[in-house]
Amino acid sequence: MPKTKLQNVIFTIIMAVIMVYGMIVYNVALNTGGVTNQTFLLALHELPIMVPIAFLLEFFVVEKLATRLAFSFMRPTDRPQFITYAISTMIVCIMCPTMSLIATLLFKEPSFGTWVHTFGCNMPMALIWQLLYCGPLTRLIFRTLFRRQLARAN
Numbered sequence: 001m002p003k004t005k006l007q008n009v010i011f012t013i014i015m016a017v018i019m020v021y022g023m024i025v026y027n028v029a030l031n032t033g034g035v036t037n038q039t040f041l042l043a044l045h046e047l048p049i050m051v052p053i054a055f056l057l058e059f060f061v062v063e064k065l066a067t068r069l070a071f072s073f074m075r076p077t078d079r080p081q082f083i084t085y086a087i088s089t090m091i092v093c094i095m096c097p098t099m100s101l102i103a104t105l106l107f108k109e110p111s112f113g114t115w116v117h118t119f120g121c122n123m124p125m126a127l128i129w130q131l132l133y134c135g136p137l138t139r140l141i142f143r144t145l146f147r148r149q150l151a152r153a154n
Helices: 005-032 037-070 080-107 112-145 147-153
Strands: none
Touching: 005 037, 005 080, 005 112, 037 080, 080 112, 112 147
């Protein structure tokens, strides 16, 4: 969707904030035994740490790798919606274990078992959150912000 480097930066920032916040809320809920109003506030504490990490990983490493992986089984002539889903799925497949490792090292008792458990709990939620909520919401926000520029580009 982004057509310029600046648009790509903004798109990635929006995606990182929404994705990371949702996953932190999920992990706080797992750690506290449920979701309360406090859960959403507690999640804000990790946001300034995890969003820049997610942004840097996604922007400089994961996006290119995920796109290459997606096009190993997709063709440029396939429906754009399916290409988007394939790239999004590959991003989750790379980002989820990586961000789970980083969160384990920063916020938990670091061990291989803790990382595997964190990754195992996060993977299904990350995939659902990305494909059904975060991705569509990010694209809607992005299209709204760049409506004029995107219309001119087409």
